[in-house]
Amino acid sequence: MPFAKHIVFLIDDDNIYQFTARKILESTGLAKEIVSFYNGKEAIKYLTDDKNRLSENFPDLIFLDINMPIMNGWEFLEEYHSLYGNFPKPVVVYVVSSSIDSHDMKKSRQYKGVTDYIVKPVTRVKYKELIESL
Numbered sequence: 218m219p220f221a222k223h224i225v226f227l228i229d230d231d232n233i234y235q236f237t238a239r240k241i242l243e244s245t246g247l248a249k250e251i252v253s254f255y256n257g258k259e260a261i262k263y264l265t266d267d268k269n270r271l272s273e274n275f276p277d278l279i280f281l282d283i284n285m286p287i288m289n290g291w292e293f294l295e296e297y298h299s300l301y302g303n304f305p306k307p308v309v310v311y312v313v314s315s316s317i318d319s320h321d322m323k324k325s326r327q328y329k330g331v332t333d334y335i336v337k338p339v340t341r342v343k344y345k346e347l348i349e350s351l
Contacts, residue, residue, distance in 0.1 A: 223247055223348055224274055228254045228293065229282035229313070234337065238280065241341045247348040250274060256285045257293030265300060276308050277351060280339075283314045283321060290314070294328045301329050309351060311335050 225248045227238055235253050242248045252274075254260040260279075263269050283290035290312060297310070312325040315337045322334045335343070 222249050223277040223351060224250045224252070225348070226252050226254065226260060226276040226279040228257060228260045228279060228285070228290070230255045230285040231282070234282070238339065238344075241339070241344055242348075244341060245345045245348060247345065252276070257281075257288035257290060257296070259287075261288065261293060261296045261300075264297070264304070270303070270305060275305055277306070278348065279308060279310045280313045280335075281310055283312060283316060283325075291324070294325075294331065297330065298328050311347060313337055313339060 225242055227235055229235055229238075235255075239251050239253070242251055252263075254263070264275075269275065281290050281293060288296075294310075294312075308330060310328075310331045312321075312331060312334045313336075314321065314334070317336055325331050325334045335347075
């Protein structure tokens with residue numbers, strides 16, 4: 218089994234998705250740590266905290282949902298985009314949504330740092346492929 222070295226953030230308000238994604242990601246053996254956030258605001262707060270930004274627990278990879286309360290995925294990406302140059306390392310972002318709207322897919326690719334748009338559900342093979350490509 219490969220050495221688990223990646224820190225993964227799950228930003229999604231759906232408890233079932235969070236649970237399932239965590240179990241699948243753990244089963245790949247590629248994630249050193251998986252951190253969950255239930256809205257974009259929690260994640261932005263973490264990413265902008267100096268203590269976290271300078272720690273070894275800064276994410277390598279973010280799986281981001283679009284439709285969430287408090288701060289949705291688009292609002293998160295606006296904030297994230299404005300902070301992008303202040304991060305200690307590059308962070309790969311995948312928008313993960315049940316929406317198959319081509320407008321959403323196109324819009325997601327306009328943000329710096331967004332690597333791709335993935336339609337739920339995400340399989341173990343797909344998670345493994347995405348993480349191994351880092």
